[in-house]
Amino acid sequence: xxxxxxxxxxxxxxxxxxxxxxxxxxxxxxxxxxxxxxxxxxxxxxxxxxxxxxxxxxxxxxxxxxxxxxxxxxxxxxxxxxxxxxxxxxxxxxxxxxxxxxxxxxxxxxxxxxxxxx
Amino acid sequence: xxxxxxxxxxxxxxxxxxxxxxxxxxxxxxxxxxxxxxxxxxxxxxxxxxxxxxxxxxxxxxxxxxxxxxxxxxxxxxxxxxxxxxxxxxxxxxxxxxxxxxxxxxxxxxxxxxxxxx
Numbered sequence: 001x002x003x004x005x006x007x008x009x010x011x012x013x014x015x016x017x018x019x020x021x022x023x024x025x026x027x028x029x030x031x032x033x034x035x036x037x038x039x040x041x042x043x044x045x046x047x048x049x050x051x052x053x054x055x056x057x058x059x060x061x062x063x064x065x066x067x068x069x070x071x072x073x074x075x076x077x078x079x080x081x082x083x084x085x086x087x088x089x090x091x092x093x094x095x096x097x098x099x100x101x102x103x104x105x106x107x108x109x110x111x112x113x114x115x116x117x118x
Numbered sequence: 119x120x121x122x123x124x125x126x127x128x129x130x131x132x133x134x135x136x137x138x139x140x141x142x143x144x145x146x147x148x149x150x151x152x153x154x155x156x157x158x159x160x161x162x163x164x165x166x167x168x169x170x171x172x173x174x175x176x177x178x179x180x181x182x183x184x185x186x187x188x189x190x191x192x193x194x195x196x197x198x199x200x201x202x203x204x205x206x207x208x209x210x211x212x213x214x215x216x217x218x219x220x221x222x223x224x225x226x227x228x229x230x231x232x233x234x235x236x
Contacts, residue, residue: 003190003192003222003225003226004190004226007185007187007190009127009172047226050175050176050226052172052173052174052175053172053173054127054170054171054172054173055170055171055172056170057168057170058168067125069125069187069188069190070187070188070189070190071188072121072122072125072187072188074121104121107121108121108122108165108168
């Protein structure tokens with residue numbers, strides 16, 4: 001069974017209390033990682049999908065952030081109730097959850113409307 | 119500038135001293151992350167390529183391991199001297215470094231020849 005059908009990365013970075021940008025680790029992302037893993041396992045995806053934490057994905061103003069490869073689908077402002085939907089609709093069904101998806105204009109763009117001017 | 123041309127993940131997981139599997143964090147991968155970032159920046163890829171650490175990629179017997187998305191190219195047994203080659207040939211030139219690439223038969227396969235039987 002080579003490679004993964006989907007490789008899911010969730011940022012768990014925590015910035016210090018005086019940081020100027022928010023961080024996913026303060027938005028429950030560590031717990032979300034476990035919930036995503038459990039949901040994927042329950043959906044029968046063990047070995048076909050890998051869910052894991054990463055350092056900062058640099059999309060901090062959309063925390064908590066998840067990116068799914070190889071399709072490069074970015075999710076932002078993910079809530080606990082969204083996790084099962086991501087697993088069932090996207091990882092099982094192959095259809096990204098459009099309502100959670102970050103638009104291209106938000107990704108890797110310092111002029112994104114969510115990003116405060118420094 | 120939406121999305122990244124390449125998103126590079128390097129495992130920096132460290133297992134405990136009695137672990138039955140090796141780990142990338144013991145193979146200098148934390149330092150390698152910084153070297154990869156520096157090489158990418160020097161190559162003019164800032165903003166187009168992101169290099170970051172991850173938790174365990176579960177390909178431990180090939181440590182240190184790097185995976186590049188969206189093309190899902192896996193590198194194993196990466197050495198310090200290989201890092202600039204990955205940046206220049208793959209991230210700049212678009213051609214994966216075949217000599218470092220893990221074969222599909224090694225990825226996500228517990229019967230991979232590098233993996234000791236438990």
